[in-house]
């Protein structure tokens with residue numbers, strides 16, 4: 095019975111592996127990912143063949159050389175020729191594997207002569223993309239609603255694999271990624287490109303891809319990076335070069351306008367209601383992962399803001415920690431992540447939510463003044 | 468044999484102290500061996516219950532039972548307990564019981580140190596487990612505790628984590644020194660190195676690995692401690708350090724460590740397969756050389772855990788080639804076991820069943836290891852469930868199955884009773900089926916792109932995870948059968964003869980069952 099079970103399993107493995115990419119490595123959408131896939135299947139089949147021979151011999155012995163069948167034990171216990179043979183043959187097989195592996199690896203690590211370069215920065219728990227040849231840069235955050243994660247809403251098709259602002263790259267061009275981190279180690283992974291590279295704080299890694307087909311490609315952070323490691327997906331949209339160029343121009347324009355708007359806002363002041371409403375949205379998006387939606391934090395890990403001395407009194411210190419972060423801790427500098435208006439709103443929110451009721455508002459101009467001190 | 472029994476009678480007046488002080492102050496290798504084995508089994512159940520929490524959370528997508536921070540504590544402490552609390556102490560327990568009896572020595576060479584190296588362990592794990600109840604929770608950075616997640620970004624339980632790893636390390640080093648000194652000095656006359664049973668040989672080599680790498684682990688945790696609390700920056704680029712250096716140091720310990728957890732298994736399997744094939748082990752000498760080769764190579768492959776960290780191509784190639792090479796001596800072992808069975812006269816008692824399952828399932832783990840060794844494809848596999856499947860094949864259906872096999876094989880010698888063969892077989896079949904339902908589908912989850920160490924996953928992985936969780940619960944429950952078998956066997960059962968297995972070889976079978984409190988007070992003569 096056991097034999098049948100195991101042979102059945104062994105027969106199933108390659109079938110299941112080929113059946114669909116739902117249960118196998120993806121072939122991906124780049125020449126490299128195709129080579130990686132082919133290498134994967136080659137090594138897999140070699141292992142299956144060796145397994146068949148070794149397990150076959152073992153089961154032959156188990157079936158035929160058993161005491162209950164009257165088998166009498168032989169007395170041989172070594173054979174130099176056989177032993178040399180089964181050392182040398184595997185060695186030759188390994189060389190056969192090493193050759194394609196080496197050439198594929200060398201091709202993968204050649205990041206020279208790129209057409210486009212993107213700086214990818216990981217931080218707890220989001221990605222930041224910056225196009226080095228233009229002014230465009232932005233954060234990319236998980237877009238799945240909290241309610242889906244907490245099983246209060248039905249989960250969507252791309253549950254946990256969707257972001258608010260995907261990375262956009264052109265097809266048919268060599269795109270180079272410079273990868274780094276602002277805090278702990280993350281790992282930027284898109285299976286369809288066969289690209290996975292660690293984002294190490296203080297160091298810059300390189301990787302590249304050249305995508306053949308337009309499409310949306312999804313991946314995830316692959317290195318344990320703390321509490322919400324499971325919630326920092328990577329989404330990349332590959333567009334034809336023309337579409338990419340117009341997208342990029344559009345983004346540049348939008349970012350220019352946003353900056354102008356920012357300046358204009360400095361002269362205006364916002365009402366408490368307005369600030370609280372925007373502040374809550376920003377808080378949920380940027381702060382709640384650590385300080386929690388109820389402002390109580392996680393004792394011993396992330397400090398609570400509800401009733402905190404800094405948040406209820408010292409306004410300058412409060413603006414300072416939000417804008418500049420606190421080095422040596424998980425508290426990031428949000429000054430370059432949020433607009434002045436958003437900063438003002440979220441600080442106002444923290445000073446008035448959860449019974450903090452200071453009644454104070456902070457305006458974009460206040461934040462700006464602080465930053466220019 | 469009669470001389471040995473006569474020897475025992477003489478020593479009958481040496482009454483061991485009774486009650487708790489017998490266990491607290493004992494210097495007897497058999498008592499200490501038993502304590503190690505019970506301790507490791509308790510830790511196996513504790514670590515196992517954490518695995519049940521993990522599998523329950525992963526039964527469905529979405530967050531149901533625990534929050535992500537607690538989930539990370541579970542994966543971390545599960546890993547630490549299974550490695551340092553279950554597998555390693557089980558091997559040390561077997562070494563304590565069996566090495567003196569196998570080489571014809573009266574006890575371990577350093578009996579007081581032996582007592583100490585066991586008794587500090589419960590404290591180490593009490594500290595680790597207690598840290599889970601601290602404000603901020605226990606360690607949540609994975610058993611690999613990569614900096615800076617374990618330094619700047621960890622909670623204050625890190626100090627306790629460091630302290631407890633230090634104690635575990637000291638315990639292992641003392642145990643290893645004891646094994647080496649015992650083997651080098653206390654072999655019976657005529658027991659030359661090349662006559663030692665393979666279990667003794669593999670443990671001898673393991674002990675050297677332990678002495679070489681446990682201090683490295685101690686260094687790593689100490690640097691984590693000073694980076695976190697005393698302002699050093701070993702692993703912080705802002706102060707001139709490098710977080711990737713942490714990984715080099717950790718894996719320089721970590722890779723030999725995985726061999727520490729499998730070499731003694733090779734020794735156990737090399738005892739059991741010949742016994743139940745009624746035929747001498749094939750290629751004894753090549754087994755010894757292969758073990759030494761694996762141990763030597765294990766120092767040259769650490770960075771295969773770090774292919775995605777951005778090493779230069781040259782380094783990636785070097786570590787890929789060295790890792791591939793390890794599969795040669797590993798293959799030699801498997802071929803030797805199959806050749807031992809070939810034209811033997813096999814029977815299939817529970818120890819043999821576990822040994823056979825070991826050969827197949829460990830080899831499957833070796834195959835996935837070979838796939839992981841190929842750098843360009845490791846980029847795809849790394850940090851996915853494919854790796855989780857790999858190391859559970861070699862550690863659960865490898866190391867732990869071999870420990871089960873050893874327990875069934877030597878239980879008659881330890882207790883003087885035969886275990887219940889029916890229950891043993893039930894335990895085996897339940898474990899074999901459930902372990903495969905648990906770990907085989909993980910390969911597919913990993914290939915399809917599921918990262919490891921996540922509390923929640925996309926819908927594509929839902930079916931696989933459900934199957935895996937069911938396998939997990941079944942495997943967990945199956946181990947309670949083992950507890951039942953052992954208790955039943957300790958309490959009573961058919962009387963075991965001195966040598967209950969027809970084909971078994973070795974000095975341990977020349978003393979009565981149960982083995983008397985003192986054996987080989989005068990050394991036996993080995994021809």
Ligand code: HEM
Nearest residue numbers: 725728729771772794833836837839840849850854858861
């Ligand atoms: C033919 C022999 C083996 C080869 C070629 C091999 C290769 C590898 C490789 C390349 C990895 C890294 C995968 C990755 O993270 O991307 C790995 C992981 C691992 N291997 Fe093996 N391995 C072998 C045997 C073993 C054995 C015998 C054990 C233990 C008994 C073991 C335990 C582990 C563990 C625990 C990990 C994962 C550690 C972690 O990241 O948490 N391996 N193996």
Ligand SMILES: [Cu+2]
Nearest residue numbers: 722725771772
């Ligand atoms: Cu390794």
